[in-house]
Amino acid sequence: METKRYFVELSYNGTDFHGWQTQPNGATVQACLDKALSTYFRQEIVSLGCGRTDAGVHATQFYAHFDLVGSNAKQVQNSVKGINALLPYSIAVYRVFEVAIDAHARFDATAREYKYFLHFHKDPFKLDRSWLYKGELDLEKMNQAAQVLLKHTDFSCFSKSNTQTFTNNCKISYAKLEMQAGSLVFTIKADRFLRNMVRAIMGTLVMVGKGDIEVAAVEEIIASKSRSQAGQSVPACGLYLVAIEYPYIKCDD
Known part of the structure; x- marks a missing residue:
């Protein structure tokens, strides 16, 4: 058969x-x-x-x-x-x-896109769907740091250890943070992602937004290839896989 x-x-x-x-x-x-x-x-x-x-x-x-x-x-x-x-x-x-x-x-997937949602005020309708962050963040500096990602391909510093992947290279084509209806939304698109990569990147961007590190430090973190140098992984509840692209599936199919 x-x-x-x-x-x-x-x-x-x-x-x-x-x-x-x-x-x-x-x-x-x-x-x-x-x-x-x-x-x-x-x-x-x-x-x-x-x-x-x-x-x-x-x-x-x-x-x-x-x-x-x-x-x-x-x-x-x-x-x-x-x-x-x-x-x-x-x-x-x-x-x-x-x-x-x-x-x-x-x-066969040629691109994947994730969004991470963070909100600043208690909202029961965002429970388990967004991360409640109690503090202030510098959006401009976070976006400057996000643009640093586009210049690199080896993201070992943002990967979970012992994942048995052949390479930690990824090509990020888009990374931007913006305010939407009271929430901070981080959108990132790449050909592939490593385990825990988006949450580790977001944790590092939050460090920049808080003022714990400068934008230039992101270059050093990536160059180190060390997970311990990057920020902590943000909670899983705010992360969404939102799009997958294939050469034989049209976006409007």
Whole structure:
């Protein structure tokens, strides 16, 4: 029987999950999705995601691929409603579509974009969705520091240790902080990201904003390639994976 590959586009609130990837202990997004897919399509399915998100991190756009043996076209066409009915409310599937048999959700992605949300005043509706920061920050200096990132490619200083990656090189194409409706939003886009990278970068930018270090120190931190020189990782609740780009998926698809 013929095997076909499919992409599934989804989003999730990561508050109650121990990240994307299936683990022996703790609920994960992948485990919930695989269970729903396997139940709906009545065959064992193991998906592969476009990346890993840590515990508490959210995604407004996430792709995963999976294979089906002897798939029924009508069943796939009507799958979104059925899969969503099998998922918790914190995970939503938007579409399922066939791709080339060698398409890969992780390795084929050409760009990823994250946003980090920080707010300054207590707001119960931002609980677990944004980081409450009690203090003042110099937005102008933080943006100056963010532009330093665009000049570099080796971001070992912002990576979790022992991640088993072949390289710590990434090409950051965009990095900017701006105020939006009372929140400070950091947007960053790159071809790839290291484990914990965005939260470590944001922690370092906060150090600049507080006046703990000068903008020039960011150059020194990157050159050191030492995680201990960079700022602490900010809380996971404010981090969102918001966009993934592929050469064969148009933005308006």
